Amino acid sequence: DQGPFISETEFLGIVEAAAKDSVIEVEEQQMIKSVIEFGDTVVREIMRPRGEVVTVQDTATVREALEIALEHQFSRMPVIRTDDDDIVDVSGTVNTKDLIRLERSGRGSDVVGNVMREAHIVPEGKLVSELMREMQRSQFHLTVVADEYGAFSGIVTLEDCLEELVGEIGDEHDDADTRFRPQAEGAVLIEGAVSLDDVNTQLGTALIHDEYDTIGGYLFGVIGRLPRIGDGVDEQGFRLCVEELDGRRIALVRYVPTARASASND
Structure with a gap:
């Protein structure tokens, strides 16, 4: 005997049929599908891979970092350091607003590594729904993603999380x-x-x-x-x-x- 519950696949099938019969709008179907799939989505599926991430070296000056941020129109960027073996690691993040404030106060020559913020790092397998709650609760907008060996593998923003939930409609x-x-x-x-x-x-x-x-x-x-x-x-x-x-x-x-x-x- 089947219980009173139906599977996720069956439910989505009902929703699809309802959309075809014009019982619900296509936009409503997409929203329902996005909400259901969102619960199973992990960070790796929505992150921007490391090879596509614009970063700034921890040895760069505030002025140099600001130029990079303005050129690419980023509000936040990861700060990286490179060790003697050329292994790249994330040491923090910088906020463009902080860089502008420092530049205006005459600290454009300061080293980024001395003014950066702490990086929030999560594993690739973390659920996006959990990460979004953490980001909203702690009020940070940029997360650094690490692979199973702890190496820098990408970034995720709060906007990425929100777009995963409603972006297909918007x-x-x-x-x-x-x-x-x-x-x-x-x-x-x-x-x-x-x-x-x-x-x-x-x-x-x-x-x-x-x-x-x-x-x-x-x-x-x-x-x-x-x-x-x-x-x-x-x-x-x-x-x-x-x-x-x-x-x-x-x-x-x-x-x-x-x-x-x-x-x-x-």
């Missing part, structure tokens, strides 16, 4: 206009920070990578070196090319169906 129209930009002959420009899951859903691909969760990170990992504009890789039925760089990060990726890519090279 960004529904933006996705079509900005994150995925249709081009001539079936090509699509994709922002580098778009998750592989979203790319697979939008374009019908099946991209997977052990280390990277975004399309920019995926392309970076497959290329296997510092990317250059125009670099590309051939996949099953399509080609991915580096369209735009932001420092070392791949900011924009061009998706080209293989038939079109071949025709353009003839």
